[in-house]
Amino acid sequence: MNISIIGVPMDLGQTRRGVDMGPSAIRYAGVVERLESLNHDIEDLGDIQIGRAERVQDVTNPKLRNLKAVAEANEKLASAVDEVVTRGRFPLVLGGDHSIAIGTLAGVAQHYKNLGVIWYDAHGDLNTEETSPSGNIHGMPLAASLGLGHPALTMIGGYSPKLKPENIVIIGARALDEGEKQLIKEKGIKIYTMHEVDRLGMTKVMEETIAYLKERTDGVHLSLDLDGLDPHDAPGVGTPVIGGLTYRESHLAMEMLAEAQIITSAEFVEVNPILDERNKTAATAVALMGSLFGEKLV
Numbered sequence: 001m002n003i004s005i006i007g008v009p010m011d012l013g014q015t016r017r018g019v020d021m022g023p024s025a026i027r028y029a030g031v032v033e034r035l036e037s038l039n040h041d042i043e044d045l046g047d048i049q050i051g052r053a054e055r056v057q058d059v060t061n062p063k064l065r066n067l068k069a070v071a072e073a074n075e076k077l078a079s080a081v082d083e084v085v086t087r088g089r090f091p092l093v094l095g096g097d098h099s100i101a102i103g104t105l106a107g108v109a110q111h112y113k114n115l116g117v118i119w120y121d122a123h124g125d126l127n128t129e130e131t132s133p134s135g136n137i138h139g140m141p142l143a144a145s146l147g148l149g150h151p152a153l154t155m156i157g158g159y160s161p162k163l164k165p166e167n168i169v170i171i172g173a174r175a176l177d178e179g180e181k182q183l184i185k186e187k188g189i190k191i192y193t194m195h196e197v198d199r200l201g202m203t204k205v206m207e208e209t210i211a212y213l214k215e216r217t218d219g220v221h222l223s224l225d226l227d228g229l230d231p232h233d234a235p236g237v238g239t240p241v242i243g244g245l246t247y248r249e250s251h252l253a254m255e256m257l258a259e260a261q262i263i264t265s266a267e268f269v270e271v272n273p274i275l276d277e278r279n280k281t282a283a284t285a286v287a288l289m290g291s292l293f294g295e296k297l298v
């Protein structure tokens, strides 16, 4: 595979500092070497520039913190991702907080009629400024990609929506806000909460997810928020939620995706080295990328 890495040192989609160092932490954990060892062609495009006016939080609208800076960075990311896909390469985006999924999806979705998304996350990220309890844009990217929310977010890349609700599968959810629950029901979004993961087991969850997406999509983006994993395996995240997916379940999920060959772009987000233990979370991310890109135990 020809893979292009794009770092997005974004921390303006939430209020805990340090997640802007995520791309560096993931590079230190050896992402390039790991993927090269699997015989992929790797190109590291470096980082997107994030405008951060002396780290001052812009709360002009407390329901949409740092809206302008987040939107600007996502426009840049959308063009960078679009350029990678146009060159026929696989975009691998390193975050940064999850607000960057808006830009990644804006860059990818225009290349597909029916882009699918696997949202691997403790959260739904389906809030809008009306439903958000925090005003943090990292809780809104999936809604924005469905065309819901502020136009500065929904219109990144100049078009909307990027996704159809029936092409989304959420895996690992265990912290959903009221508005998000409503939206999931109203739009019929497919979701495997921790309840279903416990009940069915990850094998069945992934078999169903893969079959579901295969029949209705022509490409699948993996948006993996490290907080989807249990804080025991991924402590370096800004919004940890206990009772999450294990390291082993997550590897199995990545291995099954590799086998099915359905993933056409991916992002690994919310790695915060300041909150981490000896770069464990970045190391987990890199190990999961290994499995996603074909690493086998024997």
Ligand SMILES: NC(=[NH2+])NCCC[C@H](N)C(=O)O
Residues within 6 Å of the ligand: 097, 098, 099, 123, 125, 127, 132, 133, 134, 135, 136, 138, 139, 140, 175, 177, 225, 227, 239, 270
């Ligand atoms: N990408 C994330 N970690 N999102 C966490 C969102 C938390 C909460 N639902 C909010 O909207 O504020």
Ligand SMILES: [Mn+2]
Residues within 6 Å of the ligand: 121, 122, 123, 225, 227, 228, 239
């Ligand atoms: Mn999350």
Ligand SMILES: [Mn+2]
Residues within 6 Å of the ligand: 098, 121, 123, 125, 138, 225
């Ligand atoms: Mn998220």
